[in-house]
Amino acid sequence: MAFLKTALYLGFCLSVWVMTTADADSVPKAENVHWVSFDFKTILNWTSTPSDSTYTVMFSGLDDDNWKESRGCIQISESECDMTNDLSPLDRTYTADIQSEAAGNDYDLLELPHTFSPNFNPYKESQIGAPSFKVETAKDNRVNLRIADPLTSIYKDGKLLTVRDVLQRDLKYKISYHKAGTTGKRETTSDSSIAEMSMLDAGERYCFTVAAFIPSRPKATQLGAWSKQQCIEGKDSPLQELSVGALVGGLFVLLILIIIIVTVTVLCCTRCQRPRNKTLQTQATA
Incomplete structure (x- = not known):
């Protein structure tokens, strides 16, 4: 009889443990945790499986174990947390812990599924916008x-x-x-x-x-x-203001003008030379 009671007690404890573990495993953890910071506005982002879970963000400097809750990110349903006002002083390296909790469940703090963020220093890593x-x-x-x-x-x-x-x-x-x-x-x-x-x-x-x-x-x-x-x-000089096409066109026109001037000059010289040659021939005959 004592053996049967012991077996029943152990079976009950094992069942409770399995149920508790299953509930904890069913709560989706935050994934792909990363920081986005622009002109010192710093947002912690993550992805998660759609569910009715909520998230609480804790943060701490690497040089201490003083974990604090982000004031605007306690049991939130969103997958981002604005930590601009939390990370002070700026020239310090921080890490965050995103804790997941299923709605209506009462967890001990140590049992909460959680995901740690990469380290981040706002002073050294925030992107600066274009001035x-x-x-x-x-x-x-x-x-x-x-x-x-x-x-x-x-x-x-x-x-x-x-x-x-x-x-x-x-x-x-x-x-x-x-x-x-x-x-x-x-x-x-x-x-x-x-x-x-x-x-x-x-x-x-x-x-x-x-x-x-x-x-x-x-x-x-x-x-x-x-x-x-x-x-x-x-x-700018006139040449700088002209396009390549205009320059080529101008050079072509200039070349045509030069050809015309040369042609006219040659023709005029030829016509003037003929009367002179006749005069010289007449004088030589006389």
């Missing part, structure tokens, strides 16, 4: 570029910070320029948002593009997106 800029001509073959620092999604003291506010002296600008109509590009780097371009050829039209440049970063994220091209007006 806008104005071109101002100056004297002595100089041009000034006034670059507007891109805005971030970070608020401080009631206002949006710029990329310059975040990166400060680490932010520089790469400037690519070339003469209009040519493919030979040159590059220079400016430490500030006002770049003076000198040593330009007088009267030539130049085109410029600008991108944020952060040399302190890893090479893969040093350069931001390039801006739209802007050109300054120059004093």
Whole structure:
């Protein structure tokens, strides 16, 4: 009888364990977890099997074990979490833990299915967008570029910070320029948002593009997106303004005119030569 009770008890415990494991395995885990960050607006994305599960995002710096819940991502049904305001300070490496929970189930924290994210450092890895800029001509073959620092999604003291506010002296600008109509590009780097371009050829039209440049970063994220091209007006020669077809047509017309002038000159000289020869023959006979 004691043996039968023991067997029944063990069978019951095994059944409960199997049911609990099956329930936990039926909750879909987050997959393909990755970070998307643009001008320091940072989103954690993942994919999951459609279900009624919810997700809670925890995060921590790599240098400590102080896990915190993302305030806007507690038991959410979406497969993304805006962590812009969670990751502070920016120059720190973070990891996130996405915990899955089936609706109506009560799990112990250690039993929740979860997926860890790759490591991410916003300061070093957030992509920087294309800046806008104005071109101002100056004297002595100089041009000034006034670059507007891109805005971030970070608020401080009631206002949006710029990329310059975040990166400060680490932010520089790469400037690519070339003469209009040519493919030979040159590059220079400016430490500030006002770049003076000198040593330009007088009267030539130049085109410029600008991108944020952060040399302190890893090479893969040093350069931001390039801006739209802007050109300054120059004093182009008439030949530069003509198309290839117009130049060929002009040369053809010029060649025809030369042929006509030469032909007319030869004919005139020939007609003038005949009366002169007759005069010389008459004088010789006399």
